[in-house]
Amino acid sequence: MLILPLHKPFSRGRLPWSTLLLVFLNLFVFMVLQSGDGRREAQAREDYVHSGLAAIEVPRYLDGGVLPEDPQARAFVEMMRAAPEPMRSLQLSALIDLDHRFLARLAAGDVEPPLDDVEQWRRLREAHEQALARSFTDRFKVQGGSLDPLRLVGSAFLHAGWGHLLGNLLFLVLIGLLVEGAIGSRLHFLLYVLGAAGASLFALAWRWGEPHAGLGASGAVSAMMGAFCLLWGLRRVRLFYWIGFVFDYVRAPALLLLPPWLGWELYHLLMHPELAIGFDAHAGGLLTGAAFGALMWPLGQVREDFIEAEDADGGDDGALLEEAEQALAQMDLARAERALAELAEDTPELAISARARLAGYRCARLGRRLPLAAERLAGLLQAPAGLPMTQQADLLAEAGPELPPLPPEALQAACTRLLASGRRAEVQAWLHGLPPDYAPAVQPALWLRLALAQRQGGAGNDPHASLRELLRRFPRAPEAAKARTLLGG
Secondary structure, eight states: OEEEEOSOOOOTTOOOHHHHHHHHHHHHIIIIISTTHHHHHHHHHHHHHHTSHHHHHHHHHHHSSOOOSSHHHHHHHHHHHTSOTTHHHHHHHHHHHHOHHHHHHHHTTOSSSOOSOHHHHHHHHHHHHHHHTTSHHHHHSEETTOOOHHHHHHGGGOOSSHHHHHHHHHHHHHHHHHHHHHHOHHHHHHHHHHHHHHHHHHHHHHTTTSOOEEOOSHHHHHHHHHHHHHHHTTSEEEEEEEETTEEEEEEEEGGGGHHHHHHHHHHHHHHOTTSOSOHHHHHHHHHHHHHHHHHHTTTTOOOHHHHTHHHHHTHHHHHHHHHHHHHHHTTOHHHHHHHHHHHHHHOOOHHHHHHHHHHHHHHHHHTTOHHHHHHHHHHHHHOOTTSOHHHHHHHHHHHGGGOOOOOHHHHHHHHHHHHHTTOHHHHHHHHHTSOTTSSTTTHHHHHHHHHHHHHTSOTTOOHHHHHHHHHHHOTTSHHHHHHHHHHTO
């Protein structure tokens, strides 16, 4: 599942210092400070085996009755029983390093068989932990049973690989820019730090006492997501969602994003513990960020001008129009109708709504809803107040001669406006496209008005052709007599 808000990312004149700084710090830590950590940890594991520490700890871990309660960790230990040495000790050393309950019981002599020389074990264990501490990653990743503040926050700047890093940075930019624009750079950075701590604490509480480690910016990024929901509240935001094989653009109140985001994390946390993903940290980050965002309103720290900027700039209207045009090009009529309906609802000014109605007419004409198209276009033609005459003519001319049957008064209004703006060729095309039996009380007068307008239009107009067409189509109409007079006979 993927749900992303697509509002305007940042206002002009405000640089996203905090987002840029966080991106730089995450890149610097991964590319510089974590560089070589894999080699250092591998060396520490080999020394664990060769120093004799593995011979002391591994048999007691397997047979001492102190296996972890976590089903996945327990299954891993059982699988390692049949593994040959030194692979078994190498693999189990990472789990033993995180199992503080086992190490405490070992030091207290509460395992079988008891240690013959506790001091020797302490020296070997201390040397091993010092070797691990040469790894920047090991010094700052979250560890089960440890409430070290440096680990709670520092783990949010660590990553396990390029894919892990770039995925988190992508969401940090997409969500972080929105949040930083709404609360400012200092509070945005504070949110990242508090979100990281909240995510780590929630994960520790969920797995308290169990051997586990965590790292990555996803908990802090989740806090950005939770804050976004509360900062925008019931304001409708434009979203992109992708669930399975279904994806689309919609608009919904931002607050409604929190339940599916949080529900997704809790569902996987409870139903799929085998996945090596920090769903517990994500859930903790979301809750921390939501509380932070809610607190910003009573403290007066929300920049409402940024949140409302899309409407003032008209950026979202342009996006909706573009989306509708793309949907029309793809023959996705339902999506186009939704975009146009949202546009008309959000921007009721007639100029925009008229464009929406005309686009809706084109959409309906491509489908099988011609009566609806006619109704919409008729409404446009008969209620043009506030729309400049030239723009009316542009819209009506764009509809062309393929109009579905309209009420006669709508047809008359359309031709009147086109003639007033000098669009005689469009009116002539419209009238030629109408059957003689359609609106016989209106058509003759329109042909006559067209001919009179053409007489005043100068070169390139042929009023005699329009008069002859009037006589051919409606020889008994009152306007026919005037046509004969104008033709000289």
